[in-house]
Amino acid sequence: MSTTHQLVGAGQPFRISPPVVVTEELLARCGGLPPVWSDPVALADETEADRVRERRLYVGLAAAIAVVVALYVVRSLLLG
Amino acid sequence: MTDLFPSDASTGTTVLTVFLLLLVVVGAIPVLAGLAQFLVIPLHAVRNHYRETGPYLPNVAVLVPAWNEAAVLTTSVERLMGLDYPPERLRVYVVDDASTDDTPEVLARCAERFPGRVVHLRREKGGEGKAHTLNHGLRHILAEDWMEALLIMDADVIYEPASLRKMTRHLADPTVGAVTAYIREGSGDPQGITRFIGFDYLAAQAASRRAQNVAGAMACLAGGAQLHSRENLEAIGGQIDTSSLAEDTVTTFRTQLAGRRVVFEPHARVLAEEPAGVDALWKQRLRWARGNVQITSMYRHLWFRRSVHPGLGGFFFGIFWFAILLLPVAMLLTSIGLIGLYLLDSRLASDIFGAAVFVPIATFVFMITLTISVDPRTGFKVWREALLFPGAISFVVLVTAAFPGLVPMSGTTETVWTLFVYSWLVLCIPLAYGVRKLEGTRWGRPLTPLALYLVGFGPLMCAITVDAYLKEFRGAAMTWDKTEKTGRVTV
Numbered sequence: 334m335s336t337t338h339q340l341v342g343a344g345q346p347f348r349i350s351p352p353v354v355v356t357e358e359l360l361a362r363c364g365g366l367p368p369v370w371s372d373p374v375a376l377a378d379e380t381e382a383d384r385v386r387e388r389r390l391y392v393g394l395a396a397a398i399a400v401v402v403a404l405y406v407v408r409s410l411l412l413g
Numbered sequence: 414m415t416d417l418f419p420s421d422a423s424t425g426t427t428v429l430t431v432f433l434l435l436l437v438v439v440g441a442i443p444v445l446a447g448l449a450q451f452l453v454i455p456l457h458a459v460r461n462h463y464r465e466t467g468p469y470l471p472n473v474a475v476l477v478p479a480w481n482e483a484a485v486l487t488t489s490v491e492r493l494m495g496l497d498y499p500p501e502r503l504r505v506y507v508v509d510d511a512s513t514d515d516t517p518e519v520l521a522r523c524a525e526r527f528p529g530r531v532v533h534l535r536r537e538k539g540g541e542g543k544a545h546t547l548n549h550g551l552r553h554i555l556a557e558d559w560m561e562a563l564l565i566m567d568a569d570v571i572y573e574p575a576s577l578r579k580m581t582r583h584l585a586d587p588t589v590g591a592v593t594a595y596i597r598e599g600s601g602d603p604q605g606i607t608r609f610i611g612f613d614y615l616a617a618q619a620a621s622r623r624a625q626n627v628a629g630a631m632a633c634l635a636g637g638a639q640l641h642s643r644e645n646l647e648a649i650g651g652q653i654d655t656s657s658l659a660e661d662t663v664t665t666f667r668t669q670l671a672g673r674r675v676v677f678e679p680h681a682r683v684l685a686e687e688p689a690g691v692d693a694l695w696k697q698r699l700r701w702a703r704g705n706v707q708i709t710s711m712y713r714h715l716w717f718r719r720s721v722h723p724g725l726g727g728f729f730f731g732i733f734w735f736a737i738l739l740l741p742v743a744m745l746l747t748s749i750g751l752i753g754l755y756l757l758d759s760r761l762a763s764d765i766f767g768a769a770v771f772v773p774i775a776t777f778v779f780m781i782t783l784t785i786s787v788d789p790r791t792g793f794k795v796w797r798e799a800l801l802f803p804g805a806i807s808f809v810v811l812v813t814a815a816f817p818g819l820v821p822m823s824g825t826t827e828t829v830w831t832l833f834v835y836s837w838l839v840l841c842i843p844l845a846y847g848v849r850k851l852e853g854t855r856w857g858r859p860l861t862p863l864a865l866y867l868v869g870f871g872p873l874m875c876a877i878t879v880d881a882y883l884k885e886f887r888g889a890a891m892t893w894d895k896t897e898k899t900g901r902v903t904v
Contacts, residue, residue: 393786
């Protein structure tokens with residue numbers, strides 16, 4: 334964004350939500366294990382895993398380039 | 414190689430040659446725009462919004478417009494109640510648009526099973542379209558203070574359990590106004606047209622929207638998965654646009670023009686039921702295409718003007734938008750250019766075609782490989798439809814163009830074949846219209862899938878765009894043809 338297009342909310346503190354209280358009943362419904370959303374660290378880990386997963390796009394790029402190069406080589410060989 | 418401008422050529426011939434060459438070059442712009450867009454996608458690995466997210470779990474009101482959705486509503490509500498999200502922070506508001514089926518009874522049962530968490534809002538006068546239905550719910554929800562974020566979805570879509578919290582984390586950043594998710598075709602056993610739609614969504618959502626994240630301008634929040642902050646909804650007037658057929662796109666544009674960001678979250682997955690027939694698909698996509706034509710006119714002050722908005726008014730976004738909107742025109746120009754050059758100087762046309770044809774072929778191969786790689790699980794299911802997206806006939810044309818001499822031809826056969834290749838870019842569009850007509854005939858059921866694979870899904874989309882131009886030009890009535898839902902989506 335350019336300086337002439339300042340985003341609304343820029344410079345404001347991040348939004349936060351109050352901590353979630355996990356009741357006994359809720360815990361039982363979740364099979365005894367605390368759900369991911371009840372733990373901010375687990376949520377952060379989940380986001381980090383998704384961020385790292387995006388690196389797979391490099392593999393896709395490499396594969397796409399490889400296929401195009403292979404096609405070009407085959408075409409060149411066949412066309413002499 | 415033929416001399417492009419031989420010394421003995423008249424000025425008129427030279428001017429005509431340049432003009433025809435220009436048509437071919439202009440016609441190639443969508444190919445180059447597509448390539449540019451797909452080259453940007455891998456940058457999403459570093460240029461994304463994840464570092465600006467936070468563990469934010471607001472009170473979410475889920476707004477579901479429903480008209481005769483009895484077949485799918487129970488599953489949708491159950492899935493929503495089963496989302497991996499704090500239960501006391503999630504409420505579902507179903508706006509029943511004067512349904513005439515069992516929708517009210519189904520909703521009453523759902524409200525009984527989940528007291529206080531499922532709200533039934535009934536419109537007595539229905540049939541005005543989705544935007545009016547949404548606005549009925551919005552008025553009710555905004556009148557209360559409880560809602561901090563609003564999720565607009567369709568009655569037939571199913572969210573994977575972690576999807577909602579993966580969307581809300583982006584709203585922790587106060588500059589973000591709305592978040593959209595990755596919608597996938599959700600049939601358990603996709604066949605024919607739904608397999609094409611599967612690939613189409615993979616390319617248009619999982620791949621293309623990553624590029625839009627990188628570019629900082631989002632074309633459209635998916636209608637079945639758009640999460641807004643309360644501040645954003647209030648800033649854009651607390652109402653959904655009712656003047657066009659593309660209310661989702663208008664909301665997306667308004668959000669960004671009001672100074673907030675729109676983010677695509679590729680790891681929030683949502684499954685949707687899509688049309689299983691050509692005619693139903695035609696009606697759905699015609700609505701979208703007409704909506705895009707309307708948006709183009711509505712925001713005519715925006716295109717290619719960074720001073721209005723740096724993302725939406727940017728060169729990249731403008732080219733991307735018009736490359737899709739004007740694709741049939743580009744195909745027509747290329748065809749006219751090539752046929753004209755052939756009639757003027759067949760050798761010159763052949764040389765230009767031979768030299769340039771590898772670019773669209775390489776772009777096509779690059780795009781489908783990268784598209785499949787962004788979601789391999791879905792991609793490997795529909796790789797045949799990816800290859801046959803332009804149609805089996807186009808595929809043969811591309812192969813013979815890539816490997817000239819594969820089938821030796823000479824004389825009249827070569828002339829006929831060459832003219833067919835040059836004109837196929839345009840011929841495929843009326844033929845795609847024929848596929849729709851074929852579906853309504855006695856032999857439609859067995860022959861339509863075969864015809865679709867021959868002519869291709871891409872030409873079908875182009876034919877729908879042409880229909881949208883014509884309907885907008887004629888000022889045809891804006892009807893809301895609802896897609897019939899059967900509840901065949903499976904996780």
